[in-house]
Amino acid sequence: NAGVTQTPKFQVLKTGQSMTLQCAQDMNHEYMSWYRQDPGMGLRLIHYSVGAGITDQGEVPNGYNVSRSTTEDFPLRLLSAAPSQTSVYFCASREGVFNEQFFGPGTRLTVL
Amino acid sequence: AQKITQTQPGMFVQEKEAVTLDCTYDTSDQSYGLFWYKQPSSGEMIFLIYQGSYDEQNATEGRYSLNFQKARKSANLVISASQLGDSAMYFCAMRDLDSNYQLIWGAGTKLIIKP
Numbered sequence: 745n746a747g748v749t750q751t752p753k754f755q756v757l758k759t760g761q762s763m764t765l766q767c768a769q770d771m772n773h774e775y776m777s778w779y780r781q782d783p784g785m786g787l788r789l790i791h792y793s794v795g796a797g798i799t800d801q802g803e804v805p806n807g808y809n810v811s812r813s814t815t816e817d818f819p820l821r822l823l824s825a826a827p828s829q830t831s832v833y834f835c836a837s838r839e840g841v842f843n844e845q846f847f848g849p850g851t852r853l854t855v856l
Numbered sequence: 857a858q859k860i861t862q863t864q865p866g867m868f869v870q871e872k873e874a875v876t877l878d879c880t881y882d883t884s885d886q887s888y889g890l891f892w893y894k895q896p897s898s899g900e901m902i903f904l905i906y907q908g909s910y911d912e913q914n915a916t917e918g919r920y921s922l923n924f925q926k927a928r929k930s931a932n933l934v935i936s937a938s939q940l941g942d943s944a945m946y947f948c949a950m951r952d953l954d955s956n957y958q959l960i961w962g963a964g965t966k967l968i969i970k971p
Contacts, residue, residue, distance in 0.1 A: 786963045
């Protein structure tokens, strides 16, 4: 059981570039989420999904897109990177709405 | 609106002492859940303990226990007999109906255990 995996671990982008952060889980969890973590601010929810084909916005969705075509995968797309998107990004999954979340190892993104 | 407050940005504690990390929350929902996570310097998020609003007993998991005071809307994490490996960031989080059962996170407390 690999749990929640994220790629890449590190990424440097130039302003205006686009990219996709990958997230996959092998626990057959319905619920998946993307967070960003900035210093001193805890985690903020970007987008989440309650099952394949169903996504919704979180607290800070602007500049990001998601899709959920399979139960396993939940990629996060940065449409046109900005320095304000420099952050650590975590993907998480959980079995049900009342269960704890399992986190991936994170992606450290720097936008120059 | 729901809110999680962790008022201690940082704490220093002597090894082997017990430590209490504060967490207060605000919600209008009667059914909610509270979580504590640990984030070591390596960066991963580790689930520690969970308390449901209707749970009659305070949650315990090994050296971790949750001091849940519903009327005061507080859910403090207690670590008994602290160890050097407990040095980390600790986050409190809540989920309720108003948040569509998504987690709302506090800003965290940085705990440093002194030898």
